[in-house]
Amino acid sequence: MKKQKTITRLSLETIIIIMIIMLSTTISYAQWTIDEGFEGGAIPAGWTTSTWGVYSVVGIPHTGDWVAASGMGNDWLITPQVYIQSGDSFIFWARAWNGTESFNVKLSTTGNATGDFTTTLGTYTGVGETWVEYSYDLSAYTGNIYLAIEVISGGDYVLGLDDVLVGQEPVSCPAPSNTNVTNILETQADFGWTENGFATVWNIEVGTPGFTPGTTAYIQAYTGVTSNPYTGMGLTASTNYEFYVQADCGGGGTSTWAGPETFSTQDIVWGLSAGDIAFTAMNADGDDDFAIVALIDIPANATIYFTDNEPNADGTGFLDFNEGTLKWATGGSVISAGTIVVFTDTDSDTNPLFGASIGTLSVPSFDSGMNLSSSGDALYAVEGSPEGNNIAAWLAGIQNEAGNEGANFSATGLTFGTTFINYFTTGSPDGGYYHGARFGESSFSAYLPLLGDNSNWTVDMYNGENILPISTTAFTIFIGPDNPASFAATPASSSEIDLDWTQNGSSNDVLVAWNSSNTFGTPINGTTYSAGNLITGGGTVLYYGPALHFDHTSLTASTPYFYKAWSYDGSEYSFGVTDDATTLCVPYTADFSENFDGETPPELPDCWSHLEISASTFGYVETSTTSSYSLPNNVRMYKADAVDDLLLITPQLGDLTSQSNQIRFMGRVSGWAQDLIIGTMSDPTDETTFTAFQTIPITIFNVYEEYTVVFDDTYTLSDEYIAFKHGADINYSYLNIDDFVYEEIPSVTNISVNLNAFLEGPFNGTDMNTDLNPDYIPLSQPYNTAPWNYAGTESVAAIPNTDIVDWVLVELRDTTDAQYASGSTMIAQQAAFILKDGSIVGLDGTNFLTFNVTIEDNLFAVVLHRNHLGVLSANPLIGFGNIYAYNFTTGADKAYGTDAQKYLSSGIYGMISGDVDASGLIEQDDKTIYWESSAGTNGYNNSDLNLNTEVDNKDKDDFWIPNLGSESQLPE
Numbered sequence: 011m012k013k014q015k016t017i018t019r020l021s022l023e024t025i026i027i028i029m030i031i032m033l034s035t036t037i038s039y040a041q042w043t044i045d046e047g048f049e050g051g052a053i054p055a056g057w058t059t060s061t062w063g064v065y066s067v068v069g070i071p072h073t074g075d076w077v078a079a080s081g082m083g084n085d086w087l088i089t090p091q092v093y094i095q096s097g098d099s100f101i102f103w104a105r106a107w108n109g110t111e112s113f114n115v116k117l118s119t120t121g122n123a124t125g126d127f128t129t130t131l132g133t134y135t136g137v138g139e140t141w142v143e144y145s146y147d148l149s150a151y152t153g154n155i156y157l158a159i160e161v162i163s164g165g166d167y168v169l170g171l172d173d174v175l176v177g178q179e180p181v182s183c184p185a186p187s188n189t190n191v192t193n194i195l196e197t198q199a200d201f202g203w204t205e206n207g208f209a210t211v212w213n214i215e216v217g218t219p220g221f222t223p224g225t226t227a228y229i230q231a232y233t234g235v236t237s238n239p240y241t242g243m244g245l246t247a248s249t250n251y252e253f254y255v256q257a258d259c260g261g262g263g264t265s266t267w268a269g270p271e272t273f274s275t276q277d278i279v280w281g282l283s284a285g286d287i288a289f290t291a292m293n294a295d296g297d298d299d300f301a302i303v304a305l306i307d308i309p310a311n312a313t314i315y316f317t318d319n320e321p322n323a324d325g326t327g328f329l330d331f332n333e334g335t336l337k338w339a340t341g342g343s344v345i346s347a348g349t350i351v352v353f354t355d356t357d358s359d360t361n362p363l364f365g366a367s368i369g370t371l372s373v374p375s376f377d378s379g380m381n382l383s384s385s386g387d388a389l390y391a392v393e394g395s396p397e398g399n400n401i402a403a404w405l406a407g408i409q410n411e412a413g414n415e416g417a418n419f420s421a422t423g424l425t426f427g428t429t430f431i432n433y434f435t436t437g438s439p440d441g442g443y444y445h446g447a448r449f450g451e452s453s454f455s456a457y458l459p460l461l462g463d464n465s466n467w468t469v470d471m472y473n474g475e476n477i478l479p480i481s482t483t484a485f486t487i488f489i490g491p492d493n494p495a496s497f498a499a500t501p502a503s504s505s506e507i508d509l510d511w512t513q514n515g516s517s518n519d520v521l522v523a524w525n526s527s528n529t530f531g532t533p534i535n536g537t538t539y540s541a542g543n544l545i546t547g548g549g550t551v552l553y554y555g556p557a558l559h560f561d562h563t564s565l566t567a568s569t570p571y572f573y574k575a576w577s578y579d580g581s582e583y584s585f586g587v588t589d590d591a592t593t594l595c596v597p598y599t600a601d602f603s604e605n606f607d608g609e610t611p612p613e614l615p616d617c618w619s620h621l622e623i624s625a626s627t628f629g630y631v632e633t634s635t636t637s638s639y640s641l642p643n644n645v646r647m648y649k650a651d652a653v654d655d656l657l658l659i660t661p662q663l664g665d666l667t668s669q670s671n672q673i674r675f676m677g678r679v680s681g682w683a684q685d686l687i688i689g690t691m692s693d694p695t696d697e698t699t700f701t702a703f704q705t706i707p708i709t710i711f712n713v714y715e716e717y718t719v720v721f722d723d724t725y726t727l728s729d730e731y732i733a734f735k736h737g738a739d740i741n742y743s744y745l746n747i748d749d750f751v752y753e754e755i756p757s758v759t760n761i762s763v764n765l766n767a768f769l770e771g772p773f774n775g776t777d778m779n780t781d782l783n784p785d786y787i788p789l790s791q792p793y794n795t796a797p798w799n800y801a802g803t804e805s806v807a808a809i810p811n812t813d814i815v816d817w818v819l820v821e822l823r824d825t826t827d828a829q830y831a832s833g834s835t836m837i838a839q840q841a842a843f844i845l846k847d848g849s850i851v852g853l854d855g856t857n858f859l860t861f862n863v864t865i866e867d868n869l870f871a872v873v874l875h876r877n878h879l880g881v882l883s884a885n886p887l888i889g890f891g892n893i894y895a896y897n898f899t900t901g902a903d904k905a906y907g908t909d910a911q912k913y914l915s916s917g918i919y920g921m922i923s924g925d926v927d928a929s930g931l932i933e934q935d936d937k938t939i940y941w942e943s944s945a946g947t948n949g950y951n952n953s954d955l956n957l958n959t960e961v962d963n964k965d966k967d968d969f970w971i972p973n974l975g976s977e978s979q980l981p982e
Contacts, residue, residue, distance in 0.1 A: 315394075326401050384441075411437070499591035643748075766899050818842055
């Protein structure tokens with residue numbers, strides 16, 4: 011900083027002594043980069059200005075003899091480029107020469123042109139004639155910058171400026187920087203730093219996070235240290251610390267403390283290995299919970315880490331820390347084998363219930379709390395800190411969906427089904443817990459395959475919170491002979507289950523018993539049993555001896571049987587091992603039916619099965635009361651994801667290969683058109699054996715329709731199971747199946763149909779006029795255009811009977827009830843003649859209509875005419891031998907629907923005239939579009955409503971007007 015000039019004559023020796031003292035006592039490491047009092051009598055070199063100058067006027071400078079002053083009006087004074095570091099300041103003194111002045115303080119990080127100064131540090135107006143200090147912290151602008159004073163026009167005269175400083179007060183003993191901790195072990199670590207001065211001695215303090223250095227709050231203090239880095243001893247394993255360092259500059263004093271640098275000492279590694287613990291529960295919903303069982307005695311003061319991060323390539327750590335890690339200190343006591351430890355609310359250490367039932371749970375500094383994903387995640391347990399790739403052993407793992415174990419799973423040394431648990435069977439359940447045996451094994455390690463068997467787990471697909479609270483029932487072991495190994499019950503037929511096992515390591519004989527429930531007593535030690543003996547508490551002996559196989563025969567089909575086997579060393583029985591199996595179903599043969607109404611949803615009937623290969627976890631195949639065709643149940647297949655594979659599989663069909671059977675069923679889709687794929691399978695448990703046979707596009711949704719699939723000589727496979735596969739290629743699609751029938755293919759029957767109906771238009775009170783006959787009735791059927799689009803080729807060389815009134819179109823429909831007789835149930839169609847007495851006859855003009863059809867349910871008839879509303883028989887046609895008859899004319903109720911026919915005369919009803927465009931509705935268009943354009947013409951015309959060959963007002967007044975608004979009652 012500028013001082014008053016003083017001239018003193020000193021000897022050379024004195025100057026040298028002074029310099030030595032200054033060098034030894036006042037060495038500075040921070041400094042003023044700019045220290046300018048303008049005592050050179052001119053604007054210094056490197057500064058930029060237009061009209062600023064330097065003046066010596068008594069009484070004006072702040073200090074010294076000289077002061078910088080602006081020109082009048084706008085004027086800039088710009089410093090040279092200056093490098094700024096953290097802690098630097100910009101300080102100067104300013105005043106108005108006369109009156110008041112205004113100015114801006116500016117900063118540029120790019121250049122020294124006035125336009126580069128885009129940052130304003132301060133704006134001041136009304137600055138008076140008293141010197142004022144202005145100061146700015148430049149820590150936010152580290153790097154190269156320029157500074158400027160911009161005088162704003164409008165002042166009284168000029169601005170004075172003096173004692174400009176940029177930088178910071180010199181420091182005699184700077185603090186170290188770049189603190190670091192390396193080579194961290196259980197009880198020691200290397201502390202390092204960067205020395206910013208010339209110190210060769212330092213002080214180090216280590217304490218718990220948050221301690222204040224320079225007090226007595228430290229845990230370890232290392233004073234007078236002369237090496238960098240320095241190895242600090244005497245630390246405690248598995249502990250979080252902070253480290254500070256201070257430079258000791260000797261005569262220059264000590265620096266401020268540098269730090270803190272946070273670190274954690276390594277955990278004591280006890281040599282745990284895979285299978286020493288195992289997971290017993292996992293909840294990925296709510297705040298995340300899980301549990302483990304100790305399968306050895308866990309030493310006191312052990313540390314285990316849990317994480318859902320993925321293993322790295324060599325298994326020494328994780329790929330990254332972007333998921334979560336927990337640190338579990340087991341505590342000061344040994345945890346006995348068989349003990350359950352529960353970890354609750356682990357997604358954040360701020361949760362009130364965050365913690366472990368034994369020991370202490372924490373979130374390590376290098377990662378965040380656990381955040382298990384209900385849509386698929388893997389959870390690992392390791393010994394040795396994952397930080398710094400110091401994992402010593404991978405102890406256990408668990409996942410709720412396939413594929414989450416990570417690409418480097420093999421580096422962990424864990425094994426699916428024992429030390430790594432896939433507790434799901436399909437999808438990604440949100441939670442699950444082990445419900446298998448916790449007692450009876452001869453060693454704790456023997457529980458590993460039981461824990462790894464997902465059939466021993468209960469899962470919740472949608473809410474993992476439902477598995478809480480997690481059971482803390484301990485695992486125990488049985489002291490005695492080992493159980494037989496590999497005990498298995500396998501269904502061989504509908505009346506036989508085969509039992510297999512291997513002897514234990516001592517080759518003890520084996521006792522096998524069965525029961526109809528999974529309830530067994532305990533054999534009495536010292537007692538030898540024979541086949542047929544009862545075991546007190548439950549079970550009937552099947553076999554005792556050294557063999558390895560037994561066939562249990564004469565069983566009931568489709569029935570579950572339960573078995574238990576014990577080893578016997580001559581004095582003691584082992585704890586026993588169980589299995590069960592269900593005899594196969596007796597193969598079904600035609601005919602049989604299933605309406606699914608005898609089951610409690612979501613269960614399927616006996617011998618029916620399903621497969622769900624579901625990516626979404628929400629897809630299902632189950633009985634349901636929703637949208638049934640026949641109440642109460644149907645089978646509902648829900649495809650939540652387009653890639654889901656869902657199959658409903660019939661019982662075994664022993665005569666499917668006979669090529670003489672078919673299936674019928676009611677099918678329905680919801681929301682949009684979908685495909686239903688019918689196929690066959692050789693193995694109902696293996697989707698790869700499915701072979702598509704017929705694809706049914708269901709284009710009408712929310713409506714049940716009947717479908718038939720015929721397994722005739724086009725079916726050439728040997729498969730004996732039929733499967734329904736949901737074929738939708740979109741998400742969120744439902745398919746319903748109901749009223750399944752497996753039956754012989756019906757033979758085709760030749761039938762005659764005797765129908766009677768009247769047309770209102772030509773009706774004359776007794777019968778119908780034949781005015782169109784013979785000159786106007788066409789020789790070929792007229793229904794080959796819209797809306798009928800009938801492709802039949804019926805035609806005659808001449809009109810065969812003078813009693814013929816016109817052509818009609820007859821349809822036969824096959825269904826259970828008239829209300830279901832939609833167009834999709836039509837089994838035959840034929841153009842015919844209608845006679846004046848109402849008889850509908852064939853092309854010979856005399857005989858009944860004939861059809862070759864297969865009738866599965868009931869036969870209904872539809873009569874259509876080109877300008878009369880069509881009618882459907884309200885009741886099935888009555889058959890006598892091969893002749894079926896129905897008369898529409900005898901009552902209004904003979905036609906299905908409400909007011910489907912019109913009263914013509916006493917006891918006679920007929921089809922309603924006026925539907926010129928055959929739309930099924932008599933409306934304004936029939937008159938304005940069709941009748942009006944044809945009025946006054948004659949011939950064979952749909953606007954001729956009374957069929958008298960002329961289109962005139964009688965057609966309009968007598969038929970169209972009275973019948974306006976009438977509508978066909980045919981089911982859609």
